[in-house]
Amino acid sequence: MTDGSPQIARRDLMRGASAAMVTLAYAGKAHAIAPSAPPFATRFAPALNAFRELGGPDIPGRLQWMKAHGFRAIEDNPCRRRPVAEQELIGQTLADLGMEMGVFVAGRWAGEHRGEGPDVPPLTGGGEDAMKAFVTGIRESLPVAARTGAKRMTVFPGVKSPQLSHDRQMANVIEGMKRAADVCAAADVTMVLEPLNTRVAYSLSFMTSPDEAYAICKAVGSPACKILFDFWHVQIEHGHLLATLDSVWDEVGYVQYGDNPGRKEPGTGEINYATITRHLWSKGYRGIIGMEHGQSIPGAEGERAVIAAYAALDDEARK
Template sequence: MQRRDFLVQGGAASAAALGAVGAISTAVAADAKTSVAPGTKFKLKYAPHPGMFENHAGKDYLDQLKYAADQGFTAWEDNGMKGQSVEMQEKIGKTLADLGMTMGVFVAHGNFGAKSFVRKDDKEGRAKVVQDVKDSVDVAKRVNAKWMTVVPDGYDNNVEWGYQTAACVDLLRECAAVFEPHDYVMVLEPLNWWTNHAGLFLHKIPQAYEVCRAVNSPACKILFDVYHQQIQEGNLIPNIDLAWDEIGYFQSGDNPGRNEPGTGEINYRNIFKHLHAKGFDGVIGMEHGKSIGGKEGEIALVEAYRAADDF
């Protein structure tokens, strides 16, 4: 499953739009210059992903990891980690440990065309979900991951929402039982309907909060993707506070454009400051693209996070 094809789609944007956004990002990068020495560790665990620094580091996965660490990043995420070979997963895990970096999420399950979570009669599909979660355990051990993304698939127009929610909760309890003995956490990601993922079951933070409370397991928490929730419902900081006890992970990305902080309307400096003040010590996945291509865009990306981290 190509879970994050937005990076490819983002490259197909019009030249005029990219030029305008690129100018904004360049300005953000210029404003971000502070007295912080290059390579200084960030206050929070922002996590780049593979390909984000390949213009500087090259195509080699491990070199990209090392380059990210050299820029001051202390975490990493890779949605497609399950697609790496066992040998490569072990190398990634060792490199992360050597660099003192925290592994963020990879995708344990997500099938946007299925309705297995909300249909109790789909026994084969529900068994496949549980198997996907079981298959993720060994991967997590190799890369020393704690959090894994689970997307509860699509909703069903022919079944009342209450029944769908109950079916979803039942299946998540089975999945949680797999993770609990290992102290692993599946993080449920609500995805917006209006721009990217119309028709998926889980799409709001209050809904995810309700589901996690019903599952009632330390192995089932919320992945609060700020980009998705700005589009879906906004009211970001109040929703963070209201759902705080059930949030296990964050992801960033500005809106519109789904690029680095400072290229859209979201005040990431205030959001990151708020998370830091609340004592959040988990990972914030950088699940977005870059507004500028090439090495210039990678430099602007780092400077944008320096600016957002300057609180």
């Protein structure tokens, strides 16, 4: 499907040719690089598992397909749980293609925010065992960053501790983040702290607002500890997106898109991503924008709709 714009029409014409080039390239060489479309001016990053219909099932071929359609970065939340050989393949393919890894989830998996995590003491509860367990999870994630070339890792403080006040939990989180930031700084990797909404997804999450993340980052005082500003979470929990973004801007290290309701591609819900994209561009943001959402239409048609949505936003960024 196409909206008739020259950019989308050009990509539609390339689609069949690029798929053929990927097949031929990978028949002969593990990391051959297919000819690419001009990149998006904005560094949009699909999830590694996106575009499986049009890009194909194997990771190197799908990454080539993404590059051939204008993308220059990806993100992969579950990367820490992938086999080491697969992490290495991702990193090598990205390097060969001149692409970049955005974020993956460090430490324990996100099930802990629903009370489903392993039997590990939460950082919010404090204590030396909790501090060591948190820092160990971060330390164990750094080889994943090294294998994939990632410079940022998504980090969560964990679930609320019912025995302690919010202020006491905040002090515990700050102490744990300070220790982890020292470890990350030595590896030249940045933790990006993601506030989560409690209305739709993570009812037990401790950190739910950009203001809380801002306070933590200021207290930690390290370039290795910044905010991940996910517009979907912030819209559900708070609203006032541009004002909220501006109020924490000096600590923002990464941003993610996803419309609401439904967490699908921009243009399918209530968030005005054209305005947001222009605002980010005007503020000088040239970093990665993670595409942290599903697609509103299933299959290949839906994947084309996602590309069309981001091509339109890319045009908006340069207005």
